[in-house]
Each structure stands twice: as structure tokens, then as C-alpha cells.
Amino acid sequence: MTELTAPKSSVTAAQFADEIRNELKYTQGVTPEQAKPADVYVAAATAVRKHLMDSWMKTQQDMINGNTKAVGYLSAEFLMGKQLRNALLNSGLTEQFEAAVKELGFDPQQVTDAEYEPGLGNGGLGRLAACFIDSLASLGVPAFGYGIQYRYGIFRQEFDEEGRQIERPDYWLTNEDPWGHIDYERDQRVSFGGEVVEEDGKRVWKPSWSVRAIPVDYMVPGYESGRVNTLRLWQARSYDEFDLLTFNKSEYLDAVKPQVKAENISKILYPEDSTEVGKELRLEQQYFFASASIHDAIRVFYPNQDKPDLTTFPDKICFQLNDTHPVIGIPELMRILLDEYGYDWDTAWNITTKTFNYTCHTLLPEALEVWPVALISKLLPRHMEIINKINDQFMHELEEMTDDEAKVERMRIVTDGDTPSVRMAYLASYAGEHVNGVAELHSQLLKDVTLRDFSDLFPKKFTNVTNGVTPRRFMKLANPGLSDLITEGLGTDKWLEDLELLKNLEPLAQDDEFVKKFAQVKYDNKIKFADFAKREYGFDIDSSTMFDTMIKRLHEYKRQALKILEVIATYADIKSGKVKIEDVTPRTVIFGAKAAPGYYLAKMTIQLINNVAKVINNDPDVMGKLKVVFPWNYNIRVAQYLIPATELDEQISQAGKEASGTSNMKFALNGALTVGTLDGANVEIRERVGADNFFLFGMTVDEVEKMYADGYDPAKYYEADPRLKAAIDMVAKGTFSDGDEDTYAPLVSDWLTKDWFMTLADFTAYHDIQSEIETLYGDQLEWNRKAIINVANSGYFSSDRSIEDYLERVWMTGPLK
Ligand code: Z2T
Numbered sequence: 071m072t073e074l075t076a077p078k079s080s081v082t083a084a085q086f087a088d089e090i091r092n093e094l095k096y097t098q099g100v101t102p103e104q105a106k107p108a109d110v111y112v113a114a115a116t117a118v119r120k121h122l123m124d125s126w127m128k129t130q131q132d133m134i135n136g137n138t139k140a141v142g143y144l145s146a147e148f149l150m151g152k153q154l155r156n157a158l159l160n161s162g163l164t165e166q167f168e169a170a171v172k173e174l175g176f177d178p179q180q181v182t183d184a185e186y187e188p189g190l191g192n193g194g195l196g197r198l199a200a201c202f203i204d205s206l207a208s209l210g211v212p213a214f215g216y217g218i219q220y221r222y223g224i225f226r227q228e229f230d231e232e233g234r235q236i237e238r239p240d241y242w243l244t245n246e247d248p249w250g251h252i253d254y255e256r257d258q259r260v261s262f263g264g265e266v267v268e269e270d271g272k273r274v275w276k277p278s279w280s281v282r283a284i285p286v287d288y289m290v291p292g293y294e295s296g297r298v299n300t301l302r303l304w305q306a307r308s309y310d311e312f313d314l315l316t317f318n319k320s321e322y323l324d325a326v327k328p329q330v331k332a333e334n335i336s337k338i339l340y341p342e343d344s345t346e347v348g349k350e351l352r353l354e355q356q357y358f359f360a361s362a363s364i365h366d367a368i369r370v371f372y373p374n375q376d377k378p379d380l381t382t383f384p385d386k387i388c389f390q391l392n393d394t395h396p397v398i399g400i401p402e403l404m405r406i407l408l409d410e411y412g413y414d415w416d417t418a419w420n421i422t423t424k425t426f427n428y429t430c431h432t433l434l435p436e437a438l439e440v441w442p443v444a445l446i447s448k449l450l451p452r453h454m455e456i457i458n459k460i461n462d463q464f465m466h467e468l469e470e471m472t473d474d475e476a477k478v479e480r481m482r483i484v485t486d487g488d489t490p491s492v493r494m495a496y497l498a499s500y501a502g503e504h505v506n507g508v509a510e511l512h513s514q515l516l517k518d519v520t521l522r523d524f525s526d527l528f529p530k531k532f533t534n535v536t537n538g539v540t541p542r543r544f545m546k547l548a549n550p551g552l553s554d555l556i557t558e559g560l561g562t563d564k565w566l567e568d569l570e571l572l573k574n575l576e577p578l579a580q581d582d583e584f585v586k587k588f589a590q591v592k593y594d595n596k597i598k599f600a601d602f603a604k605r606e607y608g609f610d611i612d613s614s615t616m617f618d619t620m621i622k623r624l625h626e627y628k629r630q631a632l633k634i635l636e637v638i639a640t641y642a643d644i645k646s647g648k649v650k651i652e653d654v655t656p657r658t659v660i661f662g663a664k665a666a667p668g669y670y671l672a673k674m675t676i677q678l679i680n681n682v683a684k685v686i687n688n689d690p691d692v693m694g695k696l697k698v699v700f701p702w703n704y705n706i707r708v709a710q711y712l713i714p715a716t717e718l719d720e721q722i723s724q725a726g727k728e729a730s731g732t733s734n735m736k737f738a739l740n741g742a743l744t745v746g747t748l749d750g751a752n753v754e755i756r757e758r759v760g761a762d763n764f765f766l767f768g769m770t771v772d773e774v775e776k777m778y779a780d781g782y783d784p785a786k787y788y789e790a791d792p793r794l795k796a797a798i799d800m801v802a803k804g805t806f807s808d809g810d811e812d813t814y815a816p817l818v819s820d821w822l823t824k825d826w827f828m829t830l831a832d833f834t835a836y837h838d839i840q841s842e843i844e845t846l847y848g849d850q851l852e853w854n855r856k857a858i859i860n861v862a863n864s865g866y867f868s869s870d871r872s873i874e875d876y877l878e879r880v881w882m883t884g885p886l887k
Contacts, residue, residue: 079121079162083169089117090170102174108245110176111154111184114167115248118157122289126298132886133212134370139385139883140212141876142367144360144399145199145392147339148217148301149191149224150288151706153249154182155547156204160291186245187707189223190303192343193623193664194732195431197706198508199392201540201732201869207292207299208542208567209873210885214387216363218355219250219286219303222338227664227703233680237341237667250286250303256369258283258304258362262354266451275409275452281332282307283362293542294567297886304362308332342666343623344437353398353441353449360399364389364406380411384424388881391428391502394439394494400426400501401453401460409452415459427880428498428505429535431729433515434627443490457492458484464500471527481523499524499531504880508537509730509751515771533879536754537730538869541569544736549714551591552740556861559584569868572739572861579858582851589854592717592741599715609699611658616847619712619742620720621662621704624672627727630663631821632829632836633720634679637698638806639797639837641686644696646796654695655844660712662704674817676700681806709733714740717853718843721746722836724827726771728752735867741857743846745839747832751867758863763856767839768832777828784825787833794833798822 081089093113094100100109133140158164171178191197199215206213225237261277268274288301308329335358340347371386372378391397400422407418432438447454461484468478483496499505499521507513513534517525525532546553546566557563559578565571578584593613600611620633637659643649661679665672683698701708719737721728721744728750737744738755745765746752756764769777788795798821800806807813821830846853865871877884 079166081121081163081166083166083173086117086163086166087170087173089120090114090174093117105174105176106184107176107180108184110171110174110181112246112248114171114181115154115157115185118154118161118163118167119248119289121161121163122157122291122298125291125296126289126300129212129297129299129886134373136212136886138212138886139881140214140371140387141206141881141883142363142387142389143199143202143206143213143215143392144363144389144396145196145215145217146356146359146395147191147196147392148199148203148215148303149193149196149706150188150200150301151197151543151710152182152185152187153288154185156543157249157289157291159542159547160208160293186242187705188242188247189240189705190217190220190339192224192339192341194730195343195393198537198732198869201538201543202873203290203299203301204293204540204542205538205869205873207290207297208295208540209870209877210292210295210297211873211877211883212886213299214363214367215290215299215301216359216366217301217303218336218339218359219305220336220339224339224664224705225341225667229676229680229700229702233677233684235665235667235673235676249288251288252305253285253287253302256285256366257307258285258365259309260358260361262357262449264451266455273409273452273455275405279331280309281335281358282309283358285362285366302363302366304336304359306333306335306337306358341664342668344432344434344625345666345669346437346439348439348441348445350445350449353445356395357398357402357450357453360396361402363396364399364403368406378411380407380413380421381417383421387425388503388883389426390876390880391426391498393429393431394498397428397439397494397498398450398453400497401450401456404456404460405452408456419463423501424503426498426502428495428502429508430495430505430516430520431508433512433520433727433729435520438520439494440485440491441494443484443492446492457497460497460501468527477523495521496524499528502531504533505531506533506535506880507729508535509754510534510536511726511748511753511771512729512750515726535872535875535879536751536867537732537735538867538872539732539735539739540869541566541739543710544713545739548710549591549595549740551594552588552714552861555584555587555591565865567870569865569870572865573863575858575862579855579862585851585854585858588741588858589850592715592854592857595714599711602711603699603701607699607701609701611697611699612656612694615656615658615695615697616718617660617716618657618718618720619660619662619716619737620722621660621709621712621733622731624663624665624669624675626671627827628723629827629829629832630661630675630679631817632722632832633659633661634675634682634698635794635797635829635833636836636840637686637696638682638800639793640696641682641689641692642796642800643793644692645689651691651693651695655847656695657697659696659698660716661698661700662708662712663700664704671817671820674814678801678806678814678817685806709736713737713742716740716742717847717857718742719744719746721749721752722768722832723747723749724829724832725749725769725774727827735864738860738864739867741854741861743843743853743856743860745836745843755864755867758866759860760863763859765839765843767835769828769835774828777831782825782828782831784828784830785822787830788822791834791837793837794830 203215223240228236261280263278283304290299407413596613603609719742731750747768
């Protein structure tokens with residue numbers, strides 16, 4: 071007989087209920103009768119954590135004693151989402167939990183709702199880190215995630231009366247966090263400032279202030295692997311010495327200043343996604359977690375050794391730099407080896423260059439981190455010396471390699487000029503053993519454009535690892551209906567560990583019975599989302615309409631403007647009578663997006679979408695055929711409801727701008743069809759699911775480049791397409807601002823005169839593809855066949871596959887033996 075459900079823990083529901091009662095009493099101090107759902111949540115979390123404890127301890131032991139190189143995933147962001155359901159799934163306790171909670175008189179849904187979602191990331195990059203540590207644990211690879219335990223995560227988004235975004239602090243630790251545990255006495259001192267002096271012919275750093283980095287550990291349970299890895303997030307605290315020092319000078323109020331300064335380091339996540347913010351505090355954060363993590367790895371792998379042989383360090387662990395945020399770790403490891411352990415430069419360099427690898431997540435020049443030499447010198451003077459020396463060494467090496475002086479000059483890690491600066495991507499590309507992009511097209515463009523000189527001279531460094539997503543959270547947990555249907559269709563649930571097995575679903579796309587079941591699952595998910603949206607937001611959504619979704623950070627390059635302009639154009643067609651209301655395919659257009667608080671045009675786009683919604687949703691002429699909804703505060707929880715309910719997925723960035731995208735993968739795996747450009751991982755998704763099962767439109771990278779070169783004039787497109795003109799005119803004339811023509815003037819002016827991401831140039835093609843979409847949608851059987859083919863061919867986009875690629879191409883390690 072085939073096994074249809076994941077192996078369970080041998081614990082019975084009754085035993086688990088007792089464990090919860092026990093935690094209610096001894097942790098929460100309440101009786102089951104007094105308990106609130108939040109108490110039951112904390113109790114269940116504490117209980118499940120105990121179930122994971124033996125595996126966690128054994129994994130740590132095996133990691134230290136075994137001979138398998140570990141991975142340290144250094145990331146400023148880990149966007150984990152809620153933990154309870156994931157921990158239950160991976161420990162085989164889901165059914166026991168459901169039964170136990172009901173026995174105690176509670177609704178499991180209410181209990182899991184009581185968990186506050188940790189939002190320690192901005193978007194794709196942070197969620198990728200979370201998917202990767204899930205896959206590392208599931209594959210049994212010894213690994214640490216290293217990051218920052220921010221006190222405030224990504225802001226909570228609200229909309230005001232005018233539809234504008236309001237940011238509220240996300241004080242996520244107000245409630246109990248049963249998952250994070252301080253690892254006492256494993257703290258690290260991280261120092262800043264001061265000067266470097268010459269002592270006995272050696273350079274010695276005399277910092278002026280230090281903070282305590284306290285590790286808070288989170289268990290990362292693997293699915294069916296028996297392994298539990300660690301996510302170690304550092305919290306900044308002050309040392310008591312500081313107030314004593316100041317206190318002695320009897321400056322009472324000043325006494326707490328150093329504390330405040332120290333604790334500020336882990337206070338808040340910077341809310342910018344793919345835009346650089348050259349703030350001092352941000353560099354402090356980066357150094358804080360990079361330094362603490364590297365020291366921690368030395369402590370873990372060379373326990374109780376005063377004079378460890380660190381030439382073996384690259385055999386113990388390799389660090390993956392998740393974008394440039396932790397790149398200051400490179401000069402930090404050099405400093406540790408040179409100054410703390412007394413190695414000579416060449417030995418230190420040899421160790422360091424075998425230890426780090428770098429993943430780049432962008433192509434936008436404005437997103438590449440550059441730190442002024444003056445700032446680094448002030449904050450980390452010894453590191454600046456080391457970076458300068460690395461730069462000198464690099465320049466010499468380059469002069470040996472090439473006669474092209476202009477090229478050597480272009481490749482400087484430390485630039486000269488008015489504001490000498492350090493290019494962190496260049497530092498990482500020189501010192502890192504491997505450099506990778508996050509999708510085929512992105513990696514190619516890195517080699518051809520962004521890091522071209524580097525790839526010319528060091529071609530072997532460069533590789534691609536296409537992103538992936540964890541099927542445990544984004545299929546099994548988010549979409550139990552589809553998961554059960556897949557398991558039924560395949561006769562096994564092994565696909566959750568080997569997602570390529572989905573391929574065997576492909577024949578079922580021709581089985582009408584199966585297709586109908588699939589359609590029913592999708593419909594049920596739409597109802598579930600509509601209920602959720604009613605409960606949480608008060609929206610009235612008609613589940614018989616097409617669910618058309620665009621969820622991602624709000625960015626000009628992602629082109630939410632293209633989507634909303636198309637909606638407006640359709641509305642204009644309805645108002646003018648050009649389109650008969652009977653001929654409109656009923657759609658619910660759903661947006662989810664946060665804008666960086668200082669990103670003016672992005673915030674204005676949010677305001678526009680909200681006001682388009684207000685007008686269209688309330689216009690009787692539309693008869694509910696077209697509806698725009700914008701659930702505020704889009705996060706992992708919303709994603710888990712929305713992605714399984716979506717039928718049409720919007721991936722409409724300007725070609726060459728989206729490094730990969732990962733929601734595109736989640737949508738394909740949950741049976742949505744994608745309308746998209748040839749950008750990021752869309753290219754690979756389309757290759758796999760087939761051109762017939764993907765709605766392609768828009769300019770290619772080459773066409774975009776040519777248009778920039780020839781000079782782009784958006785006004786030409788405005789004049790040429792009457793629908794586009796009508797839509798922009800509506801915005802300009804105040805249809806969505808109570809007649810006020812100023813409200814969106816900056817946006818309109820940008821569209822007509824700049825339009826850097828060529829929204830207007832792609833508008834007509836985007837509209838044309840809509841009729842194809844609607845024709846197909848009219849044939850539900852065909853639509854769902856194509857959706858199944860999408861699911862069947864997207865197994866490649868499991869983050870397990872991404873991790874296997876990293877193991878083979880970058881880390882050169884594998885599972886623990
Ligand atoms: C981010 O989420 C991404 C790139 C960044 O470049 C920064 C952040 Cl915070 C510095 C995204 C990419 O935009 C997206 O295409 C990609 O799928 C994701 O990282 C994961 O690689």
C-alpha cells in the first residue's frame with residue numbers, strides 16, 4: 071500500500087493534549103478553562119519545541135563532531151512567517167495538535183491565529199533566506215542561518231481615508247515569542263570606532279565603543295529529515311561598563327546614552343527593498359551581525375581552543391553572503407585572522423577567499439551598495455586599512471592580468487574621486503570563491519553587464535543558481551486541498567520531498583474527472599480567500615469572478631502602474647459604451663504591496679490604486695463585473711491565503727529588471743496561469759510549463775536596451791493608443807481624486823515625460839494579451855488543464871533543488887552523515 075500521509079510522531083492526541091495542559095499550567099499559569107487561544111498557542115509551541123529538542127541537540131553534536139562542511143547563511147533578513155503550523159508539520163504532530171486543541175475546547179484556527187507573524191524581512195530576499203534554511207534542514211545539510219533579531223520588523227501598513235499608505239511600527243515582540251531562546255554566555259563583543267595605532271610594528275585597533283551581541287536561537291526543523299538546524303539572530307545590548315564610566319562623571323542623564331546607542335543597532339529593519347540606503351546605522355547593523363556570526367562559527371567549530379588551527383576553517387564552514395549586506399564580513403575575517411590570531415596576510419587571504427561566496431539579487435545600479443571611505447574609516451578604521459590593502463593587491467593582480475588600463479581603473483574596489491567609496495559588490499566578487507545570480511537570465515546579465523569585467527577575468531567564479539520556494543509552506547500548509555489532490559493523483563506524498571515527482575501529474579491534465587476536482591479545489595480556495603478577506607478587511611468578493619493577483623513590493627520597475635492603467639482603460643471602455651458590460655469577463659483584481667516609506671511615486675501609486683478601487687467598485691455601471699481590492703499589510707499570512715486562490719498571476723516587470731521573482735514560482739505550483747514578460751525566472755517557468763501555458767507579452771531585454779539607446783519618448787505611445795490615452799486622461803482629470811487635477815499630477819507627468827521602465831511602451835501588448843486570457847478563461851476545462859500542466863512542470867522551482875545546486879556548484883558539501 072502506498073503511504074498517503076506523512077509519517078506521524080508516535081505521540082497520541084491524548085498525550086499531546088496532556089503536554090499542552092502541562093505547559094498551560096507550568097509555563098502560562100492558567101487552567102484550560104481560564105486559557106485564551108493565545109495561551110494555548112504558547113503552550114502548544116512550547117510543547118512542540120520540546121519534541122524537536124533531541125533532534126536539535128543531536129544535529130548540533132553531529133555537526134561539530136562530523137566531517138561535513140557546514141553552511142553559514144549570512145542574511146540581514148529572514149522573513150520566516152508564522153512558525154507553529156510549520157513546526158507541527160515537520161515534527162509530524164499536525165493531527166495530534168488539531169485533536170488535542172479541540173479536546174481542550176478550542177478552535178485550532180483561533181490558536182494558530184494567535185501567533186504574531188515575525189516580519190524580519192522586506193520581501194523576496196528575506197523570504198528566500200527562510201525557504202533556504204527550511205530546505206537545508208530538510209536535506210539534512212548542517213547549516214546556520216545568521217541574522218539580526220530586529221525589535222521592529224517591516225512596518226505594518228495601513229491606508230488612510232484618502233487611500234494613502236500609513237506606516238505603523240511592527241513591535242512584534244510585545245507578545246511572548248516561544249520560539250526564540252537566548253543562548254546564554256555565547257554572546258560576542260562587537261566593537262566600533264576609535265583608531266589604529268602602531269605597536270611593536272603591528273597595527274592595533276583601539277575601538278572607542280562596543281556592544282554585546284546576544285544570540286537568540288530559533289529551531290529550524292527539517293521535513294522528514296530528523297534534523298533540526300539553527301537560525302541564530304543577534305540582539306544588540308549594551309555593556310554595563312558604559313554607564314559606570316559615564317556615571318562616574320556624574321552626568322546622570324548622559325549615562326544611558328551609550329545603552330541607547332548600542333541597543334539601537336538591532337532596533338529596526340530598514341524598509342527599503344532593492345534601493346540602497348547609505349545610513350551609518352545600517353553599516354553598524356551589517357558589521358554587528360557579520361562580526362558576531364564569524365566569531366560564533368569559530369567558537370562552535372573550535373570549542374575551548376586558545377590557539378585553533380584556523381587554516382582548517384574553510385573545511386568547517388563556508389559563508390554565503392546574501393547580497394552585499396554582510397560583505398563587511400570579508401575584511402572582518404581578515405582582521406580576526408591577522409590581528410586576533412596572528413596569521414600573516416597571505417595565509418589569512420587564502421583562508422578568507424575559500425570561505426565566502428556571494429549571491430547578487432539585483433541588476434538595478436541604484437541598489438548596489440557603496441559605502442563612503444570616510445564613513446568606514448570612522449566606524450571601522452582597521453577594516454578600512456584592510457580594504458585598502460585588498461584593493462592594492464587587486465590592482466597589482468589586475469595589472470599582471472591585463473594591459474587594459476581603463477578596465478583596471480573601472481574595477482577598483484575603492485574608488486577615488488570626490489567621495490572615495492567602497493563598492494561592496496566588487497569586494498565580494500574579488501574575495502568570494504563563487505558569485506551567483508538568482509535566475510538564468512539574471513546571472514547572464516550579471517556576467518554581460520553589471521559584473522562584466524569580473525566575469526571576463528574570473529570566468530570560473532560565476533555561476534547561476536535559480537531561486538526556489540519551499541513546497542512545505544507554500545503548498546502543503548497554504549494549500550491543503552491541492553496537496554491532498556496531488557497525493558491522490560500521484561499515489562504518494564513523497565512529492566513534498568522530491569518536487570520533480572509532480573511531473574507525473576501531467577497525464578492527469580487530460581483526465582476530465584481530475585481536472586474537475588482540480589477546479590473544485592481552486593474554487594474552494596477562492597471561497598476561503600473571500601471569507602478571509604471579509605473577516606479581515608470587510609471586502610465583499612464574488613468567488614465566481616476571475617481572481618487576478620499582483621503581489622510584490624511596490625516598485626516602478628515591477629510596473630503596478632501597467633496593471634492599474636489597464637484596469638482604468640477597461641473602466642473607460644465601459645463608461646464610454648465602447649465595451650458592453652455583458653462582454654466583460656468578471657474579474658477581481660487583487661493587489662498586495664508595501665512601498666518604501668520614502669518612495670514618493672510608489673506611495674502615490676498605492677493611493678491611485680485605492681482610489682480607482684473606490685470609484686470602480688461603487689459605480690453601478692460596472693455592475694460588479696470589475697472589482698479592485700487592495701488588502702493592506704500584505705505579508706506571508708495573506709500570501710498563504712491568496713496564492714492558492716489566484717487564477718491569473720501578474721509578473722509584468724520591465725524585461726531585465728526583476729532578478730528572479732519567487733511568487734511567480736509559488737503561483738505556478740498552486741495552479742495559477744502567469745501573464746508575464748521575459749524577465750527573471752519567468753523565462754525558466756515558461757520554458758518548463760510550455761509557451762502554450764503561459765501568457766507572454768512585452769519587450770525583451772534587447773528591445774528595451776535598443777529603445778533606451780534610440781531615445782524613448784513615452785508621449786508617443788500615449789498618443790498612439792486611444793485606450794491608454796483615455797486611461798491616463800482619466801487619472802489626470804481627477805476621476806480618481808474627486809475632480810482634483812493636482813493629486814496625481816506628478817505620476818501623470820512621470821508617465822508622459824520619463825517613464826523610465828517603459829510602462830507605456832508595453833501597454834498595448836499587455837492589453838492585447840488580455841483578450842487571449844479572457845477567451846481561455848471562458849473555457850474552464852481548458853484553463854484548468856493548463857493550470858495543472860503548470861503545477862506538473864514546476865517541480866524544478868523547489869528550494870530543495872536550489873540548495874542542491876548550491877551544494878554542487880558553490881558550497882561543495884552535502885548532508886550530514
Ligand atoms: C530583494 O528582496 C531583492 C533584491 C534586492 O536587491 C534586495 C531585496 Cl530586499 C538588492 C529580490 C529581487 O528583487 C527579486 O527579483 C528576487 O526574486 C529576490 O530578491 C530573491 O532573490
